[in-house]
Amino acid sequence: MDENIETIKTGFMEALPLAIAIATYGLSYGVLANQANFSLVGVVAMSLLVFSGSVQMVAVAMLTTGASVASVLFTSVLLNLRNLLYGAALAEGLAPAKKWRWLLSFGVSDEPFVLGSSRFKKHGPDPLYFGIVIGTFYIAWACSSFIGALIGNQVDPQKWGLDLAFPITFVALLIPSLKGKPIIATAFAGAMIAISLEYLMPGNEFTIIITGVLAPLVGLYLKRGAQDA
């Protein structure tokens, strides 16, 4: 029992700093979803049911730029591909949870993956820890989305700079991950492809999908080239 309490405490304390960052992100999502004409219930329902920062932000941003449901869905599938890898890597650490794995799998994403895999490496399988981490993130995400959607109605986004939240948040997520030539080249290729597509067809809805499919090929080419050399 004492061991479980210790695990709960550790999980919560280690998740807390990231939960604060997630909450600011959730606040931005709430405001942006509100601007994309989602109802308050819709904003919170998406957070409760999807629980994926990148997918939700991308969906809302794409809808704001006039994208169709089909293109949003296709882009989200591309974004979700990495969950396959996260899930496979976390599977052993979550194995003791047995049937609860179905519930814990709901939290497989970037931040829980980082904390979970690090914990499993040090302490072996620990589903309780993972559950506490994703529970903390889930509450932070749902509550902040709700607050963001509430204030979204009452503030002029341009006046308060809230329209800047989306690109700035993504820059803050992108920059720390730019390590190594293949990743930097992927980001650069992504930017170049997106600029070209936007110049050819301003405001078109395929830019993100085409870039998402093509840009990784550049990183892949460089990485394979380096491995073969």
Place this chain on the structure above:
Amino acid sequence: MLNHWILIGLLSVTTYISRIIGVEVMAGREMSPTLRLYFNYVPIGIIAALIIKQILVPTDGQLVISIPVLIGCLATAIVIKKVKIFLPSVVIGAIIGLLARYLLN
């Protein structure tokens, strides 16, 4: 409005499937290293494209660079590179972008 609810339903199902497949099905199976690498790079490409789409704003069929967004993004990039902490970087980037908008108007 109905479209929004359809989208929420589809996104929740597809996102959950991507999560559960990894845990339940892919565990213990070998994935081609090439495919694994490709998946790793997909989010980078998509995020880069999203940033570009926010900086380049289509106006009357022409692309216009949003200078406040560009400055905000550059400021955020510099701050996160230096301090390596998410929250202050976002706040400082937003303040600088807002200041740029105020000064340019």
